[in-house]
Amino acid sequence: MSRRTPxxxxxxxSLYKLSDGRVGEPVTTSALASDLGVAxxxxxxMVKRLGEQGLVExxxxxxxxxxxxxxxxxxxxxxxxxxxxxxxVDVLRMDWDEVHDEACALEHATSPHLAEHLAxxxxxPETCPHGYPLxxxxxxxxxxxxxxxxxxxxxxxxxxxxxxxxxxxxxxAVEETPELLRYCAEAGLVPGAxxxxxxxxxxxxxxxxxxxxSGQAAGRTLSVGPRLGRCxxxx
Amino acid sequence: MSRRTPxxxxxxxSLYKLSDGRVGEPVTTSALASDLGVAxxxxxxMVKRLGEQGLVExxxxxxxxxxxxxxxxxxxxxxxxxxxxxxxVDVLRMDWDEVHDEACALEHATSPHLAEHLAxxxxxPETCPHGYPLxxxxxxxxxxxxxxxxxxxxxxxxxxxxxxxxxxxxxxAVEETPELLRYCAEAGLVPGAxxxxxxxxxxxxxxxxxxxxSGQAAGRTLSVGPRLGRCxxxx
DNA sequence: TTTATAATTTAGGTAGACCTAAATCCAAAT
DNA sequence: ATTTGGATTTAGGTCTACCTAAATTATAAA
Numbered sequence: 001m002s003r004r005t006p007x008x009x010x011x012x013x014s015l016y017k018l019s020d021g022r023v024g025e026p027v028t029t030s031a032l033a034s035d036l037g038v039a040x041x042x043x044x045x046m047v048k049r050l051g052e053q054g055l056v057e058x059x060x061x062x063x064x065x066x067x068x069x070x071x072x073x074x075x076x077x078x079x080x081x082x083x084x085x086x087x088x089v090d091v092l093r094m095d096w097d098e099v100h101d102e103a104c105a106l107e108h109a110t111s112p113h114l115a116e117h118l119a120x121x122x123x124x125p126e127t128c129p130h131g132y133p134l135x136x137x138x139x140x141x142x143x144x145x146x147x148x149x150x151x152x153x154x155x156x157x158x159x160x161x162x163x164x165x166x167x168x169x170x171x172x173a174v175e176e177t178p179e180l181l182r183y184c185a186e187a188g189l190v191p192g193a194x195x196x197x198x199x200x201x202x203x204x205x206x207x208x209x210x211x212x213x214s215g216q217a218a219g220r221t222l223s224v225g226p227r228l229g230r231c232x233x234x235x
Numbered sequence: 236m237s238r239r240t241p242x243x244x245x246x247x248x249s250l251y252k253l254s255d256g257r258v259g260e261p262v263t264t265s266a267l268a269s270d271l272g273v274a275x276x277x278x279x280x281m282v283k284r285l286g287e288q289g290l291v292e293x294x295x296x297x298x299x300x301x302x303x304x305x306x307x308x309x310x311x312x313x314x315x316x317x318x319x320x321x322x323x324v325d326v327l328r329m330d331w332d333e334v335h336d337e338a339c340a341l342e343h344a345t346s347p348h349l350a351e352h353l354a355x356x357x358x359x360p361e362t363c364p365h366g367y368p369l370x371x372x373x374x375x376x377x378x379x380x381x382x383x384x385x386x387x388x389x390x391x392x393x394x395x396x397x398x399x400x401x402x403x404x405x406x407x408a409v410e411e412t413p414e415l416l417r418y419c420a421e422a423g424l425v426p427g428a429x430x431x432x433x434x435x436x437x438x439x440x441x442x443x444x445x446x447x448x449s450g451q452a453a454g455r456t457l458s459v460g461p462r463l464g465r466c467x468x469x470x
Numbered sequence: 471t472t473t474a475t476a477a478t479t480t481a482g483g484t485a486g487a488c489c490t491a492a493a494t495c496c497a498a499a500t
Numbered sequence: 501a502t503t504t505g506g507a508t509t510t511a512g513g514t515c516t517a518c519c520t521a522a523a524t525t526a527t528a529a530a
Contacts, residue, residue, distance in 0.1 A: 005486070030506095030507065038487085038488070039489060040508065044508065045487080045510095060495090060509070061495060061508060093352065094348075102349050105344035106341065109340035109344040110340075113333075114329075117323075118327060121326065121328075263478090273519090275477075276478085276480080276520080277519070279480085280479095284516090295478080295479070295525090296525060471530100475527090476525105476527085476528100480522080480524080483519080484518080485516100487515090488514080488515085489514075490511105490512090491510105491513105493509080493510070495509085497507105498503100498506105
């Protein structure tokens, strides 16, 4: 009965993201399998193990959901992941499209004590470089999960592609696919950037978007299709 | 045939330290077993696997030695470990007695690319906080191992306990045992500190040592026995 | 040179985390 | 109320990294 191996932590992390940070929210075996990149049969087995340790509740054929303690551990992993991403980008000056994989490895090698020091050094950031929120901690360093539902680990804002012409807002998050991130960085589509939806193409599924500092002088205009437009969120 | 798992890396690291960074230097099974905290039988098995991958040369009943590539990988692990220790102490302000375990976990989650960025951020340190040297890299980022014997990964200097009264020098390294490190930190026995051997006790195995900034004004006098005196190196 | 002792290896076993292929279950469409 | 297709679980297998107990080998002592 050895607890919290790196393997199990990965499942808790995925479960946390897929259940949107909610205790008792069921997640299907196949959703977990595709998120983790393993066979469904492997998920069934792992989920059973997590159940024996009281970290998830598994109802056969229905799905798995996090318990209170499972949620805490999952949130800690997501937090560690995003802390390291901030560190790698802000401090080590790595590119934002290469930090996801590095953080994936580091997150499981991070004790709560180290996480506290890292967070303090980074001045307790609220989001990762791609705009996703860090699960918060209490003063004692424990990851918060008050009552039944904590804050969502997923990005706020609406997909850029779904907005109407005339909308003005700022990028809140970008999905972490390396090639997409490289394009966005070059195009200026980074969290905090001001965007203005200029028009929607009458025939093709294309949105004209102005990206720029402020007003409309320095802005650059981009054509955004559904592929890109659904990966960038705006608020 | 899956290469470089965290488990195998640990063996290479230990081998690197125990063979003093030398290709072909044999290390006994039991030395590895006690350094890694596993059963000798486990070492035999792992060493055989490392042999199949061309990372070590194993002569049954005689010992295992690193090959050229094995040395490179082992050195990289030691380097990663000591880089992280520097980071944890200098940047995150963690205590020097708690960073060894954290670094042990982080070192296997560190890509060569990340190691390069980390080293650059830390201005390419030459030693870890306890005084042990970092295996150097080439400009390309590869860990150096020129010809048959690279630099020693172990501390320079002589044990404090073996010096004669009148000796003046400075601490070069301290062995990384948590309780010992806590005592040394408080006593001022840190790498770079000036030490003067005052006298040796005529009856008991005790050395009187002055530890202090410079000269002999601000110095504090300590009694050092063999236990402590063999864990602190001076040059 | 023989023998004893300590180091080392072999043999056989466990647990974690994955896999494929073969059942099994559920739910929606007929 | 059946049927059927997709999701899920079970069954059986692999590979890593450990273990203990039982051989085996090397070496140092008698």
